[in-house]
Amino acid sequence: MFSSESISLAISDGSAHLSLVRSRLSAIQSQTASAPENNEDDRVILRKSVRYKGFEEADHVVPTGATAPGGGHRRASLSASGLEKTRNRIIRAFNVDFKKGLKLMRENGFYRTAPETARFLLHTGGLDRVEVGKALGSFTDERGMEALRLFAEGIEMEGLEFLPSLRKYLAKFKLPGESQMVDRILEAFAAAFLAANPLGSPSNRTEFPDSGAVHLLSFAVIMLNTDMYNKSLQKNKKMTKKQFVANTMTKDPATGATNFEQAFLETIYTDISRKEIVHTETKHDEGNLFHDAVKEGWMKKKSDSMPYQWQQRFFILTKNPGILYYFATEDQVNPTGYIPLEMIAVRKTDDKVSKKGLELVPDGISAGVVKSVKYGSKGALEQGNHDRFLFKAESVEEAWEWIRMINVVMGEEAGGGGRGSVASEGEAGVE
The missing domain is CATH 1.10.1000.11 (Arf Nucleotide-binding Site Opener,domain 2)
Incomplete structure (x- = not known):
């Protein structure tokens, strides 16, 4: 694809x-x-x-x-x-x-x-x-x-x-x-x-x-x-x-x-x-994946392998359906992976993790995992199940804006469903 x-x-x-x-x-x-x-x-x-x-x-x-x-x-x-x-x-x-x-x-x-x-x-x-x-x-x-x-x-x-x-x-x-x-x-x-x-x-x-x-x-x-x-x-x-x-x-x-x-x-x-003659690709090709984008920008995402490093990624948030796509670079046409915004909650992390941190966690109703999809080295889809996804926005204000927009996409009241929730200090973020 x-x-x-x-x-x-x-x-x-x-x-x-x-x-x-x-x-x-x-x-x-x-x-x-x-x-x-x-x-x-x-x-x-x-x-x-x-x-x-x-x-x-x-x-x-x-x-x-x-x-x-x-x-x-x-x-x-x-x-x-x-x-x-x-x-x-x-x-x-x-x-x-x-x-x-x-x-x-x-x-x-x-x-x-x-x-x-x-x-x-x-x-x-x-x-x-x-x-x-x-x-x-x-x-x-x-x-x-x-x-x-x-x-x-x-x-x-x-x-x-x-x-x-x-x-x-x-x-x-x-x-x-x-x-x-x-x-x-x-x-x-x-x-x-x-x-x-x-x-x-x-x-x-x-x-x-x-x-x-x-x-x-x-x-x-x-x-x-x-x-x-x-x-x-x-x-x-x-x-x-x-x-x-x-x-x-x-x-x-x-x-x-x-x-x-x-x-x-x-x-x-x-x-x-x-220079070869080629047709031009953009992020909006191949199935209209990003037509309903409501927010995009840079965040850091914590990897799922030792030593759990922060990775700079470019994100696009879409609605209908609600999906958070991420890319290695802003110009990359095909996403590295994506997270369906279903049966999850978004919340601010505490200052011990990062003042600019936010996370996606299970909503307490589902099986207790956050599902995701990654594209392997050969383009094959790889499904993942994680305890949570941990991010750092570019500022505290941007972190709250990502939380607000994700809540909007998921049909929740803007700013609600997570302001009082925090991540514990010892938890490791995953890819």
Whole structure:
């Protein structure tokens, strides 16, 4: 679940895949490139709609024109909390299977038009990037293809050169493994890039006269990225700069003109060799775990092994469900572990432990343990049962604030259920 993967296509046999990609690249080169027709005014309006009216501002409300399947506006029948719960249910369903997520959101009156679907895929925090890629690649009908086009146009590429634009685009999702899906996704990028950077602009002076040229080079770059970072290929079998240029650059038999300048292709090769193209992960990916965060910050947590040292950890407290996640660093994407806030109590420790201390203990009703989950070195889940968890906040005030918010999440009165409780001096904290 918590894995960091590159944008390289997932395949078991690297050599066979590269052969297929090269064949597809050859087929693209043999096609007559032509820029797709597009209504400029309509494109600009819809592009702005996606870029500026995404879920950064509107992810907690149903679009104004959305209607329930049976007719009538669903917006009027849902409270703000109801919208939030429905939205989260859609996200979690999408992350299991994008088809189920898309079906569920339309059944609930959400995001039923192409612009709304594009906004959902581009701006919604918590969507699994793998499923986003599958969704984009699966679009074949008119509405789906329009959503894919708007998704690509919703990414700001104006003034960016080709490779930075491609990296920015592919950071939003993980490319699916089917060549036809990749084709559709890269065609959308090609059209969006050329619309934002027409021939003659500073970011497209001479290389891309039409979207076909952008599509061709995009596919060649994906081939190079796959080849260069494929662990199944031996180093001496990876594509050289000379081979990349030869595979990508074609010459017009009549005029002798080439489609790309050699120096330009060599620069791209060098750039890819220095930095792999990857999709971007954040803490909000992979199941929307941290969407309902109500507090985050640093605390020290006492380890469960000798000599019971204090470990600096970054914590995120979420509600629905109430969970306290902890990370080794603030930038770490995947949590080191978490503590479900069920059948436990939180309380301040006495000054003998720490003036800034707090602890999680059994609530007296359960089996007398505090349950937890850790992710092992290989990502496997390891369940733990502890007498208590002991923490040190960054200040006394922060300790009381953590206690208050944990109580709020657990449904208790803020500040209650533990102010008078203290930990005994001799107890050891656990991981």
